[in-house]
Amino acid sequence: MTAARYDVLGIGNAIVDVLARADDAFLQQEGLEKGIMTLIDGHRAESLYSAMGPAREISGGSAANTIVGLGMFGGQGAFIGLVRNDQLGGIFRHDIRASGVTFDTPSAVEGPPTARCMVFVTPDAQRTMNTYLGAAVHLSPEEIDEEMVAASKVTYLEGYLWDAPPAKEAYLKAAKIAHANGREVALSLSDPFCVDRHRASFLDLVAGHVDLLFANEDELLSLYEVESFDEALQRVRGHCKVAALTRSEKGAVILSGEEIHVIDAAPVEKVVDTTGAGDLFAAGFLYGYSKGLGLDLCGRLGALAAAEIISHYGARPEADLAELAKAVL
Amino acid sequence: MTAARYDVLGIGNAIVDVLARADDAFLQQEGLEKGIMTLIDGHRAESLYSAMGPAREISGGSAANTIVGLGMFGGQGAFIGLVRNDQLGGIFRHDIRASGVTFDTPSAVEGPPTARCMVFVTPDAQRTMNTYLGAAVHLSPEEIDEEMVAASKVTYLEGYLWDAPPAKEAYLKAAKIAHANGREVALSLSDPFCVDRHRASFLDLVAGHVDLLFANEDELLSLYEVESFDEALQRVRGHCKVAALTRSEKGAVILSGEEIHVIDAAPVEKVVDTTGAGDLFAAGFLYGYSKGLGLDLCGRLGALAAAEIISHYGARPEADLAELAKAVL
Numbered sequence: 001m002t003a004a005r006y007d008v009l010g011i012g013n014a015i016v017d018v019l020a021r022a023d024d025a026f027l028q029q030e031g032l033e034k035g036i037m038t039l040i041d042g043h044r045a046e047s048l049y050s051a052m053g054p055a056r057e058i059s060g061g062s063a064a065n066t067i068v069g070l071g072m073f074g075g076q077g078a079f080i081g082l083v084r085n086d087q088l089g090g091i092f093r094h095d096i097r098a099s100g101v102t103f104d105t106p107s108a109v110e111g112p113p114t115a116r117c118m119v120f121v122t123p124d125a126q127r128t129m130n131t132y133l134g135a136a137v138h139l140s141p142e143e144i145d146e147e148m149v150a151a152s153k154v155t156y157l158e159g160y161l162w163d164a165p166p167a168k169e170a171y172l173k174a175a176k177i178a179h180a181n182g183r184e185v186a187l188s189l190s191d192p193f194c195v196d197r198h199r200a201s202f203l204d205l206v207a208g209h210v211d212l213l214f215a216n217e218d219e220l221l222s223l224y225e226v227e228s229f230d231e232a233l234q235r236v237r238g239h240c241k242v243a244a245l246t247r248s249e250k251g252a253v254i255l256s257g258e259e260i261h262v263i264d265a266a267p268v269e270k271v272v273d274t275t276g277a278g279d280l281f282a283a284g285f286l287y288g289y290s291k292g293l294g295l296d297l298c299g300r301l302g303a304l305a306a307a308e309i310i311s312h313y314g315a316r317p318e319a320d321l322a323e324l325a326k327a328v329l
Numbered sequence: 330m331t332a333a334r335y336d337v338l339g340i341g342n343a344i345v346d347v348l349a350r351a352d353d354a355f356l357q358q359e360g361l362e363k364g365i366m367t368l369i370d371g372h373r374a375e376s377l378y379s380a381m382g383p384a385r386e387i388s389g390g391s392a393a394n395t396i397v398g399l400g401m402f403g404g405q406g407a408f409i410g411l412v413r414n415d416q417l418g419g420i421f422r423h424d425i426r427a428s429g430v431t432f433d434t435p436s437a438v439e440g441p442p443t444a445r446c447m448v449f450v451t452p453d454a455q456r457t458m459n460t461y462l463g464a465a466v467h468l469s470p471e472e473i474d475e476e477m478v479a480a481s482k483v484t485y486l487e488g489y490l491w492d493a494p495p496a497k498e499a500y501l502k503a504a505k506i507a508h509a510n511g512r513e514v515a516l517s518l519s520d521p522f523c524v525d526r527h528r529a530s531f532l533d534l535v536a537g538h539v540d541l542l543f544a545n546e547d548e549l550l551s552l553y554e555v556e557s558f559d560e561a562l563q564r565v566r567g568h569c570k571v572a573a574l575t576r577s578e579k580g581a582v583i584l585s586g587e588e589i590h591v592i593d594a595a596p597v598e599k600v601v602d603t604t605g606a607g608d609l610f611a612a613g614f615l616y617g618y619s620k621g622l623g624l625d626l627c628g629r630l631g632a633l634a635a636a637e638i639i640s641h642y643g644a645r646p647e648a649d650l651a652e653l654a655k656a657v658l
């Protein structure tokens with residue numbers, strides 16, 4: 001095994017977030033279920049955007065957010081995902097590269113525009129997401145750069161891409177390359193409804209291809225179709241090498257064989273927007289993991305990054321994560 | 330004179346702001362002068378964007394910010410400005426309309442892309458702006474909707490558009506229509522360097538066509554080529570019907586004939602980004618003015634809106650300005 005060029009390679013949807021405030025009445029009026037991610041088509045995207053208030057655009061995408069966070073901790077990150085050669089695609093590419101992440105996937109030159117996710121942030125700081133996948137959904141095995149996967153300590157996959165069959169093939173290809181090269185594979189379940197749509201396939205994936213599993217409580221209950229966190233905990237034990245389970249303000253539980261850590265959530269002065277909490281937990285965790293730190297420290301770095309991201313709008317960090325990390329390391 | 334359909338019509342550059350943090354070393358390295366607006370061409374825009382950190386996009390444009398603020402106070406606003414039919418143009422149009430502003434100027438279907446302004450925010454909360462005018466610079470008399478001008482109590486012009494000759498003609502056309510219909514014309518000087526580039530022409534404009542002048546201290550000193558605020562104050566007296574002069578943390582001075590008001594700045598917990606302070610002062614002032622309030626109240630509404638905008642990133646308000654205004658009204 002040659003020396004790794006990247007700590008973590010993320011593969012996921014290349015998305016620009018469009019964030020606006022909304023109240024509960026708006027969610028009801030538009031038939032939006034709070035806190036979850038819904039896939040929408042181009043027509044719905046247009047009509048929903050017309051109803052949306054004044055917005056701001058901040059690059060997003062679950063795995064992309066994670067890799068940007070990893071880079072801001074000081075890790076070497078790379079990303080594979082598909083944008084169109086349009087202005088939003090240019091914004092996505094600029095932002096991820098400006099964060100120090102290697103992102104070389106060529107832009108699509110035809111087909112649908114760059115993906116966007118309309119994020120409605122309610123006064124309770126919850127985010128309700130509506131994603132038009134556009135170009136991102138056309139990610140295929142062709143985009144998987146074999147050398148890049150082989151050169152990455154961990155290849156991190158977001159569950160959201162499971163919604164697109166060619167992207168799923170791309171994931172499986174990446175997982176096989178990683179393992180053939182003695183590397184590890186991580187998966188984030190992304191969303192309980194996403195898990196619901198692909199449960200059998202996720203269970204196979206976790207059992208057969210995943211070394212590190214990231215999931216929040218809802219996703220985990222959905223995956224194992226159980227009622228309590230503790231039941232899920234017993235099920236996930238041994239199902240993969242490491243499981244990092246997040247529980248919002250209750251903190252996180254990290255499992256690996258007989259080892260278990262219960263990590264408190266890091267304090268937040270005011271929760272503004274929970275978009276990206278899971279993505280940034282994974283960023284901190286993977287940074288620590290790729291540097292060979294103990295799982296307890298990995299968990300604490302994850303909690304720190306999650307606390308930073310929910311204290312402001314958007315899912316790209318604003319604070320200097322490497323500086324924040326000094327409190328833990 | 331028929332009843333006015335709009336309180337204020339803004340005419341200005343239709344711009345999307347691209348905001349990122351930067352430190353003083355970055356400004357020096359890129360040869361950027363802190364606190365001012367520099368016009369750049371497409372090539373420079375590309376190279377500067379490459380050097381810029383991760384950014385967020387928030388609709389901007391000086392007069393556009395003012396009209397959006399006016400709308401958020403509860404005023405009826407309209408805007409004339411030119412975008413291209415591209416994704417950034419779509420974002421600009423969405424955001425201004427979602428704020429309740431009437432914006433019907435057709436998009437350009439050829440020529441340069443929608444204007445953008447790269448805003449570098451330093452740790453001292455100052456903003457240094459680099460504007461690629463793109464489509465906005467092609468605003469011409471053709472875009473001036475005569476009925477819209479005639480139906481607006483005040484037509485508000487931003488000095489920045491003076492950099493483009495056809496836009497200047499558009500302004501003069503709008504000013505003439507406004508006055509022919511018994512309406513008023515307001516001008517914001519925008520920037521001391523902009524005043525420097527067009528001093529003679531601004532002096533003629535103020536003397537011949539402007540009822541309400543908005544200027545900050547630097548702009549005013551530049552306009553009259555004097556050394557102190559008090560000297561400038563003596564010069565502007567009688568030069569136009571109303572002058573609203575802003576002095577950052579020193580507050581504002583409002584002049585009209587023999588009437589004078591000295592308004593304190595509204596308190597701000599933490600100044601985050603001064604982008605849009607002048608634009609939003611004008612918003613509050615014009616809201617009060619168009620509703621027939623006393624000039625002291627107009628000034629206090631301006632100070633409130635300026636305080637709101639500098640407490641967060643971007644030049645579009647986040648708080649409910651109509652709610653904030655209750656403290657004053």
